[in-house]
Amino acid sequence: MTQASEHEAAFRDKKVIVTGGAGFIGASLAQRLVACGAKVHIVDAFREGCGANEHNLAGFRERCQLLRCDIADEESMRPLLRGADFVFDLAGRVSHVDSMSAPQTDFYDNAVAHLSLLEWVRQECPEARFLYSGTRGQYGAIDRPGAVDEERVQAPIDVNGASKSAGEQMIFVYARAYGLAVTSLRLTNTFGPRHQMKNGRHGVLNWFLRQLMDGQTIRLFGGGDQVRDTSFVDDVVDAMCATMASEQTIGQVYNVGGEALSLKQYCQLAIEVYGSGQFEVVEFPDEAKRIDVGDYVADRSKLSTHTGWQPRTGIRAGLVRSFDYYREHRAHYW
Amino acid sequence: MTQASEHEAAFRDKKVIVTGGAGFIGASLAQRLVACGAKVHIVDAFREGCGANEHNLAGFRERCQLLRCDIADEESMRPLLRGADFVFDLAGRVSHVDSMSAPQTDFYDNAVAHLSLLEWVRQECPEARFLYSGTRGQYGAIDRPGAVDEERVQAPIDVNGASKSAGEQMIFVYARAYGLAVTSLRLTNTFGPRHQMKNGRHGVLNWFLRQLMDGQTIRLFGGGDQVRDTSFVDDVVDAMCATMASEQTIGQVYNVGGEALSLKQYCQLAIEVYGSGQFEVVEFPDEAKRIDVGDYVADRSKLSTHTGWQPRTGIRAGLVRSFDYYREHRAHYW
Numbered sequence: 134m135t136q137a138s139e140h141e142a143a144f145r146d147k148k149v150i151v152t153g154g155a156g157f158i159g160a161s162l163a164q165r166l167v168a169c170g171a172k173v174h175i176v177d178a179f180r181e182g183c184g185a186n187e188h189n190l191a192g193f194r195e196r197c198q199l200l201r202c203d204i205a206d207e208e209s210m211r212p213l214l215r216g217a218d219f220v221f222d223l224a225g226r227v228s229h230v231d232s233m234s235a236p237q238t239d240f241y242d243n244a245v246a247h248l249s250l251l252e253w254v255r256q257e258c259p260e261a262r263f264l265y266s267g268t269r270g271q272y273g274a275i276d277r278p279g280a281v282d283e284e285r286v287q288a289p290i291d292v293n294g295a296s297k298s299a300g301e302q303m304i305f306v307y308a309r310a311y312g313l314a315v316t317s318l319r320l321t322n323t324f325g326p327r328h329q330m331k332n333g334r335h336g337v338l339n340w341f342l343r344q345l346m347d348g349q350t351i352r353l354f355g356g357g358d359q360v361r362d363t364s365f366v367d368d369v370v371d372a373m374c375a376t377m378a379s380e381q382t383i384g385q386v387y388n389v390g391g392e393a394l395s396l397k398q399y400c401q402l403a404i405e406v407y408g409s410g411q412f413e414v415v416e417f418p419d420e421a422k423r424i425d426v427g428d429y430v431a432d433r434s435k436l437s438t439h440t441g442w443q444p445r446t447g448i449r450a451g452l453v454r455s456f457d458y459y460r461e462h463r464a465h466y467w
Numbered sequence: 468m469t470q471a472s473e474h475e476a477a478f479r480d481k482k483v484i485v486t487g488g489a490g491f492i493g494a495s496l497a498q499r500l501v502a503c504g505a506k507v508h509i510v511d512a513f514r515e516g517c518g519a520n521e522h523n524l525a526g527f528r529e530r531c532q533l534l535r536c537d538i539a540d541e542e543s544m545r546p547l548l549r550g551a552d553f554v555f556d557l558a559g560r561v562s563h564v565d566s567m568s569a570p571q572t573d574f575y576d577n578a579v580a581h582l583s584l585l586e587w588v589r590q591e592c593p594e595a596r597f598l599y600s601g602t603r604g605q606y607g608a609i610d611r612p613g614a615v616d617e618e619r620v621q622a623p624i625d626v627n628g629a630s631k632s633a634g635e636q637m638i639f640v641y642a643r644a645y646g647l648a649v650t651s652l653r654l655t656n657t658f659g660p661r662h663q664m665k666n667g668r669h670g671v672l673n674w675f676l677r678q679l680m681d682g683q684t685i686r687l688f689g690g691g692d693q694v695r696d697t698s699f700v701d702d703v704v705d706a707m708c709a710t711m712a713s714e715q716t717i718g719q720v721y722n723v724g725g726e727a728l729s730l731k732q733y734c735q736l737a738i739e740v741y742g743s744g745q746f747e748v749v750e751f752p753d754e755a756k757r758i759d760v761g762d763y764v765a766d767r768s769k770l771s772t773h774t775g776w777q778p779r780t781g782i783r784a785g786l787v788r789s790f791d792y793y794r795e796h797r798a799h800y801w
Contacts, residue, residue, distance in 0.1 A: 233644060295640050
């Protein structure tokens, strides 16, 4: 595994905490860190309706520690954090629609709980490198053309964007006040193996794949011309490892992105790779329309400049690997 | 009272909610609204260590309703909000230092509770005008000279700034998603009658006055050359009324400010007005130094342009009225 060897030096034998580590990106990251020889401790609350799945750890479960708890749980978290070298803080909620129907739930898991985590970090492992997983949702509706860089004003349009923005502001408050070595990566739509496939509320890219595999017509809301920047999950894991292996990234915010294309183009490509299927364009439901952000393309040049990171999986290759995974492991996700 | 008559037309016989209405600015505002003929409902949780004080309502207590509860309390708040025309949302915490020693307490009162309030507002009085009280702390450390306008990136450096920023983002999420008619005013250091005088953690301007009145040497941290934009409380009340009486302000954010001067100059002026006293410059305690923002001057031209509002009380006149008030009511504040 070439990716593992690249950052092996940074993580080998290190005590690494991955919050949300049983989820889609968290488990993919944990697997990579295990491959790098890190002592990986996964923390996950296994919230109902979120992305955690025991099966996400298949193949490396016995080579890491798993703690089932809330990241704000002082009794569990403080001893765990003691002596940690790296904290990858990936716990949180990603559903835009759910954040509007249950705002306090979203706000707790994305902001309130992380504020407690920061308290334990500053007390127990103030020297640890800390990674926050932000989102393009922090920018809100994109009001002018062109790729969005990290200086763009944050004006989230749903509770999820606002709660992630609050969590990010808090890590920089702690960084400045207590000298914590933090970095935030603002992720965009990510697809690939290990995503929850029970519903479409965590992001459409993976949900379209399930609709195809179920032989259903993909339902594409709102015209299909909305542009999304898509990341394959392994490229996001690369970005996280490259960021945390570097000292230059301390105190910085970076966009992560991959290939930008319209949702219609994504569907067409998915159908082509899958070998069959169709999509139909339907009207937005109200609840989705009111929080649609329009087109989004990430300017990811800053991260590339600082770390050399580049996404290396094209969408096509990512789709092939995704279909392969869900064909093989369908029973655990459907 | 000239100020009352100006906005009487907007508020007469209207149902007006003032959260945090037993506090420093809230009670001053409530008194003004009562004078305008509004049906004023004060909501205040009378949190220990915050600014609420029964005596703040002296003289108009019998002409308004007072509800002692948390703004997030569904059973109390939903019936109260039904049919409200105006919601002045002033509840919250202001202490920067306290926000670092008890971050979750600050975050709950400034962000979490307001998210619940917004839920009740959108369900019970979606047509009401809604005012949020933000703070200059949302901008964080001022990294370049010149007055700060509303486009400045928000990079708070303490939990209080981040929690107020989160609360403000949330009102704009609700405004966009549900059509609420919201405005945010970002306040700066405010002084005047009705401030709590038990400790200096809610802002130095009022605390200096108490030190003078107690015959103590004012202790001025960090050199004394830090510039602060100072508002007299009645001017802030003016700004709030002018903002809510206008339709042009819907969906906008405005800085509020008054006279900018160094803390040393403020002390010299206070001593002159009081007639005696002295100050000494002392080193910052660590807990204060790490969250000091440097100089702050508000660019308040946007609010003036949109509403015609201008601060009309000079610092000197404000100090005269403050000393008069605290001399007369000292027993209720010391």
